[in-house]
Amino acid sequence: MGNTAKPIGAGKTSFDLIDAEKFFSLVAPEAGSTLLDAACGPGRYTLFLAGRKVPDLRIVAVDVWEDGIRSLRNSLSSEKIEGVTAHVADISNRIPAEAAEIDLCLMATVVHDLIEAGTDRGALSEVCRVLKPNGRLAVVEFKKIEGPPGPPLAIRLSDVDLAAYLTPYGFEQETVEEIGPVLYLSVFRFPGPK
Numbered sequence: 001m002g003n004t005a006k007p008i009g010a011g012k013t014s015f016d017l018i019d020a021e022k023f024f025s026l027v028a029p030e031a032g033s034t035l036l037d038a039a040c041g042p043g044r045y046t047l048f049l050a051g052r053k054v055p056d057l058r059i060v061a062v063d064v065w066e067d068g069i070r071s072l073r074n075s076l077s078s079e080k081i082e083g084v085t086a087h088v089a090d091i092s093n094r095i096p097a098e099a100a101e102i103d104l105c106l107m108a109t110v111v112h113d114l115i116e117a118g119t120d121r122g123a124l125s126e127v128c129r130v131l132k133p134n135g136r137l138a139v140v141e142f143k144k145i146e147g148p149p150g151p152p153l154a155i156r157l158s159d160v161d162l163a164a165y166l167t168p169y170g171f172e173q174e175t176v177e178e179i180g181p182v183l184y185l186s187v188f189r190f191p192g193p194k
Contacts, residue, residue: 014140015044017149018180021184024052026177026185027138031055033103036130038091038123039110043072049106050081059084060097090140092122097130105131108140109183111162112155124169135191137171140185143178150182159186 006155029035031054037046040061050059061084063069072086087096092114105127114120142150144158157165159176163186166173171188179185 007127013041013044014142014150014183015048017183020048022177023179023185024049024141026175026179026187027104027106029054029057029104029164031057034058034060034097034101036095036097036102036105036127037061038095038107038127039113040072040086040108041065041068043086044077045106045108046072046084046086047075047079047081050084052074057083060102061086062089062091064088064090064096083171087193089194090119091126092119093126095126095130099129100132100135102135103132104131104136106138106140109142109150111139111141111165112151112157115157115165116151116155124166127168128190128193131190133190135190136174137166137188138185139166139188140179140183143182143184145182147182159184162186163188 026178040046040063043061046059046061061072066088069086071089089096114123140171141162142156146153161175163194164186171190174187176184176186176190
């Protein structure tokens with residue numbers, strides 16, 4: 001019935017490799033906003049953001065990997081964290097959110113995996129569907145340098161590659177910052193559907 005197969009990056013997290021305070025200051029979720037953690041895995045970024053106690057922040061965490069969502073739900077329950085919903089869903093088919101519901105979408109070290117799997121177009125179309133006009137997309141990616149850690153060099157995206165990839169979807173790059181020795185964060189504005 002369910003999907004127990006592990007996606008490419010399942011079980012791995014880049015969260016331990018970032019400067020979490022710098023990440024938070026750049027992502028800067030606003031009070032009363034709705035954040036989507038797309039392909040959240042076990043939810044390390046979700047748990048961190050929920051723990052920052054931004055007033056009335058609502059987080060929608062989504063991953064196709066059932067074990068990751070189960071782990072996140074267990075953490076949310078044991079830590080008594082409210083304001084987060086965790087869904088098993090394939091973001092390349094349907095994100096469980098209404099059109100123009102999301103203020104900020106986080107895609108942490110997932111865009112390169114989506115491209116490699118050939119599911120990137122569906123996922124980005126869904127992100128565009130759920131983002132509000134002038135919503136933001138925050139993308140964490142590995143620098144285009146040899147690892148480990150991280151994926152093979154051949155599938156890594158430089159910040160320039162990432163911007164060129166996202167521009168046809170209507171995204172406008174606002175900032176690019178290093179958030180760790182091997183990772184960067186690029187924040188894009190989405191003016192709205194064309």
